[in-house]
Amino acid sequence: MRLPYLLGSALLIAAPLVAQNVTPLSKQGVFSALQGEWDGSAWIIMGPGPEGRHTMRQQEWVSTGAGGTVVIVKGLGTEKLPDGSVIVRHDAFATIYTGRDGKPAMRAFLANGQWIDADFAVVPDGFVWKMTNPQVGMMRYEMQLVHGKWIEKGFMSRDDGKTWNQFMEITLSKK
Secondary structure (H helix, E strand, O other): OHHHHHHHHHHHHHHHHHHOOOOOHHHOHHHHHHOEEEEEEEEEEOOOOHHHEEEEEEEEEEEEEHHHOEEEEEEEEEEEOOOOOEEEEEEEEEEEEEOOOOOEEEEEEEOOOOEEEEEEEEEOOEEEEEEEEOOOEEEEEEEEEEOOEEEEEEEEEOOOOOOOEEEEEEEEEEO
């Protein structure tokens, strides 16, 4: 008597997992072309004046998980200082997945422990993601594949989206 009850309960719990039938992101649009290792240059403005602009080497690794339903993006930006030492300017990890509404969603993490569920949208040959940072204001990142290059630009707005200023750009080639 108890066994059928346990089996029935297990089926009810697993039903939502089995019922989801999604096309793997790894086979959709830009995500299929992004998989692999990318390397190139970047610049970012992290403060006022010329000393606030930093040039760095940017690397991105894109892979998939969970049968291709999750796209994993790891990013690392390093800057070589005048004394020859190298410091990490950017260290991030993101998962792009199919959200409960059936549309791609993104959760991004930084090395300092911050994370965000970004507003995420797929566009032709790329994607756009947005968030609000309490210290900076609105932020928007636009990524596109252009002639085999990964071009990503970051913009910020301190006036609720009336004006936008670019604060970063990366240009990567696939290895």
